[in-house]
Amino acid sequence: MRILIVGPSWVGDMVMAQTLFQCLKQRHPECAIDVLAPEWSRPILERMPEVRQALSFPLGHGVLDIATRRRIGKSLAGQYDQAILLPNSLKSALVPFFAGIPRRTGWRGEMRYGLLNDLRVLDKQRYPLMIERFMALAYEPGAEIAKPYPRPSLQIDPASREQALGKFALALDRPVLALCPGAEFGEAKRWPAEYYAKVAELKIRAGWQVWIFGSKNDQPGGEEIRQRLIPGLREEVSNLAGATSLAEAIDLLSCATAVVSNDSGLMHVAAALSRPLVAVYGSTSPQFTPPLVDRVEIVRLGLECSPCFERTCRFGHYDCLRELKPRAVLEALDRLVGDPVEVGE
Template identity: 60%
Template sequence: MNNRRNRPSAPRRILVVGPSWVGDMVMAQSLFMALKSATPGVEIDVLAPSWSRPLLDRMPEVARAIDLPFAHGELGLRRRFELGRELRSGQYDQAILLPNSFKSALVPWFAGIPVRTGWRGEKRGWILNDCRVLDPEQLPLMVQRFLALALPAGADLPQALPDPLPVPQLQAEPAQVNAAMAEFMLTKSPAILALCPGAEFGDAKQWPAEHYAAVASAHLNAGGQVWLFGSGKDRPVTDAIVAQVAAADREHCHNLAGRTSLAQAIDLLSVAGAVVSNDSGLMHIAAALHRPLVAVYGSTSAEFTPPLTDRVELLSTDIECRPCFQRNCPYGHKRCLTELSPTRVIEALKRLSMPLLADSTHNNMIL
């Protein structure tokens, strides 16, 4: 009989069911860090969509990434049962569920994990035997809600949370960075400004292409280079940005949208001198890489899921209708974004000490 659970020297094993969005998965690293701090020998496996592997591979706290082979919204009851049975061999002591959905609780239940911890939601209280009731006013930030699940039930919240909160720290390996740079024929000099102009959520989070182009042009005029990141869906906006840059500068404007894998995007962002981004997954990645970051907010706000870094400037307008949290502007004007001028972003980059070439007098740094 296997008595591993009775051996006091054996490390605890925890299965975390991860979130389904890039930014949320980045913030989940704070939970992993807290678990490691509380029990240094703990082994943490993460059950999550396969796209998240590049992120989890860059989190040293994670022992193993396990693919969750379901489409968004798919129940797949039989396949969840089979996956749960397979995971029984992992002999996990606890499962921590970050999504609040009913279906996310099924695999740990089928796996027979003795402690199943999560927030109450979607009538799943009978599946979770450590079901917590969330007070949103006590825990206004998503990262706080993740971290609270690492604490014992009944802990005094928010006072029991770590102080300061652990912040994500993705680790890019130099060999992988160099391989990505070689594949796309990139160099670390002159100074790199990374632009992330896409937003999966919707158009109401996208700062206008012409504003991004103005910031890109200012940096290129100063002698720097610009790298543009995004998925294939973001290619139209990155193409529009490049098209508005002076023809003579385009050779220093590298449009990587739709060309890199997520892993390559992470590694390349790790060497950027600064990043300008909409509220997006790439924004959270840049923050976790601790790159100087200017985050531009339109229909959303930073009150629930801010970038977790101290090297950041958060920019928004104060018009009366924002934040509306809509995918598309209800009024059709997008003033929250159009009225946020490129000058504000350029000044924010200066405050973040964006490394740039000196001007011809060598007395000032220019952008």
């Protein structure tokens, strides 16, 4: 059985999609799974043993370009028995349709009648979690999803990890606190830089080192965290945001003693690497896309106005994050890995 997955466009969603691949392998051990997705996702997919190959999709998020989608579809004709679509957009259904894949499975979305011939109607009450909505597509309509649910688990090549450590002159002679202070979604998911700096300061004083991860967009924020520390402590922080490839970031995150992260793609990467994780939530909720790892502490205030799922605070105060002080995160770290620090006020 040959299955083409049309993958999602966000890092966290791609990590969580591994639960679908695991379910497919459980049901059809000999199936071959290929994933059509943006090129940036290749380092994630290459670390999933269930995936045979990642197929690079050249169009950006939101670009229609029917001619290119038709060309890609025709190039895949006759190669697959089933396509499973994770995005709910009409655009995502075009390549499998043009490829003539016999069974085209997905949730009812943007007028996809005719494009999909295995069209499912989503019961959000039955499947409240994103991974449940992914995994259900591995089963016949209405079937129960087997429990316990699988969890994303990214595989690390030790040689690749050593190469990344050497490239950035990083050593594992002290515990590593990884900070992931970015969030592509928007400001309402970003815990303040000064709070991250306070956590970093106290852990450095306790003998730890700090590595900051993120995209190029997160580099200034990472540098702000570093600059908030006094000289002497500042040198114990490596701002890797924007400097690493995604592949290098995954390999280096696997070295972390503990991770503090906003609700972001890297949060899900850290969970899939089984790192002890403190996940900071502001405008969003762990009820839909929680980090799937045993050693996790969810830190959130649960204000009356949250979760709002907005990119920016409609009131302008960002209290769901501003009122969430460093003490809560430091105490969560202590519960996860011990080595308590004196928090103060």
